[in-house]
Amino acid sequence: MRIQAAVVDSAGGPFVIRDVDLEEPRDDEVLVRITAAGVCHTDLIMRRRWSRLPMVFGHEGAGIVEAVGAAVGTVAVGDSVALSYRSCGKCGQCRGGHPAYCLLNDLNMRGTRADGSSPLSAGGSTVYGNFFGQSSFASHAVAYASNVVRVPPTLSPALAAPLGCSxxxxxxxxxxxxxxxxxxxxxxxxxxxxxxxxxxxxxxxxxxxxxxxxxxxxxxxxxxxxxxxxxxxxxxxxxxxxxxxxxxxxxxxxxxxxxxxxxxxxxxxxxxxxxxxxxxxxxxxxxxxDASPATFLPQLVDLHRLGRLPVERIVTEYPFTEIETAARHAAEGTVVKPVLTFG
The missing domain is CATH 3.40.50.720 (NAD(P)-binding Rossmann-like Domain)
Incomplete structure (x- = not known):
């Protein structure tokens, strides 16, 4: 499918919004229509250092599930979700309840799937992505059961998005x-x-x-x-x-x-x-x-509902088209947590 994404073409270069192609989700993948995405300093640091280009960053996504692979049973089409980091679910750290220290932690930093492919392309050429198993600076993202967590549909996407990382x-x-x-x-x-x-x-x-x-x-x-x-x-x-x-x-x-x-x-x-x-x-x-997103993000949602985690106090919303402005404001420290919203 044809989507819009904020693409970085050169190390330290700007986010440029353009059309790219996104593959349908594989058996273990989830297609999410992104409704909000937080801008994190990790995104800004990595766009200066990243060598596999062009690249789509973004790792604090929130949105609506539009399709699920045959092997995914944790979410369904229409679910409101927040996206977090990816983990393998099989290594000792994951099985011990500490997926943040997954022994395959490069899953979040490869720029590709485990087999070396990318779900993103443009004009027949590879566009790297899969950043933290999502690359959510885009209108749609392919994610995984391990990093897609259901959230209440009544929770604003702009508040759900930063739950997944910062x-x-x-x-x-x-x-x-x-x-x-x-x-x-x-x-x-x-x-x-x-x-x-x-x-x-x-x-x-x-x-x-x-x-x-x-x-x-x-x-x-x-x-x-x-x-x-x-x-x-x-x-x-x-x-x-x-x-x-x-x-x-x-x-x-x-x-x-x-x-x-x-x-x-x-x-x-x-x-x-x-x-x-x-x-x-x-x-x-x-x-x-040291959080397992599947269990911890719902705890954060509950704390917010109780008024004990007023995330709205730190969020400033920007239209997706103003991603460069949001990134600049984040780097300057003039806002705490910029969150991109998608019309």
Whole structure:
């Protein structure tokens, strides 16, 4: 079928909306008409680095199921769904309930199916996609049973979309990994969509939440969500920045035997080993909030319904045709979570 997609033709190049062809779903695939897609910093980072081009990114999709392969029994045509990351479902990590650490984690970063093919093409030439098993910067996407999750049809697609990555990562780091007790202090470094989702989750548990960010508007938003800004010793800390200086500051903020969760994309960082050792500090890497989308996204929907996860406070909507503007605003930090909507 002929669809519209935002295609990146060169590393660091712009998103260009044009017609491409999308194959019908195979037996293990799901065709989704995209109604909203979040713009994540991972999309912006990878379009600068990606070598298999042209490429369609996007990994926070939401939409309506239009077709399912013969082997798919978890969703049906007409279902409202949110899309998340892909996992194999068979390896030890997946079977152990931790699909975010799937041993085939390159499923999300190949740009192709497992057999090397792409469902996308233009003029007979390959267009790479399958980003996080979806490539949702498009009017339609092919996804999989492992990363398609039913959501209530009454939930706005613009709110459902970011649940699949940024909200899942921030909230999941609190709820699934750190698991603070009521009254614990949680320091969150960086208040983008991941950090503010962590703020919401920690506040919902009755924690004292400290938000650390150089942007006064972001700090103000965090305070309005229940956080404080005076940094004191914390039982738990989350770094969303990936910056070595911030990571060291986070380590220094912890009580003895405190835990630091690293969720930001970054390079190398150095820290004082004796500080970590003598204080019994734990440092834990976290991908996708250590969440299984099939069970965790419904929990997030319930928290939103109860008013404990007000995702609408961080979302700014843009028409799909304004994807470059949305990407620029995300990079500049003038909005927290841009979400593209499709007419």
């Amino acid at each position: 909200v899942q990562t921030g909230a999941g780091t609190v709820l699934n990994v750190l698991r603070p007790s009521p009254g614990d202090t949680v320091a969150i470094f960086g208040t983008g969509s991941v950090g503010l989702s962590a703020v919401m989750a920690a506040v919902s548990l009755g924690c004292t939440v400290i938000a650390v960010d150089p942007n006064p508007a972001r700090r103000s938003l965090a305070v309005s969500l229940g956080a404080h800004t005076g940094l004191d010793k914390a039982h738990h800390a989350i770094d969303t920045t990936g910056r070595p200086d911030v990571i060291n500051r986070a380590i220094g903020s912890l009580h003895r035997r405190g835990t630091l969760a690293l969720v930001g994309i970054g390079g190398r960082a150095e820290f004082d080993i004796m500080t970590v050792m003598t204080n019994g500090i734990r440092i834990r890497g976290v991908i996708e909030g």
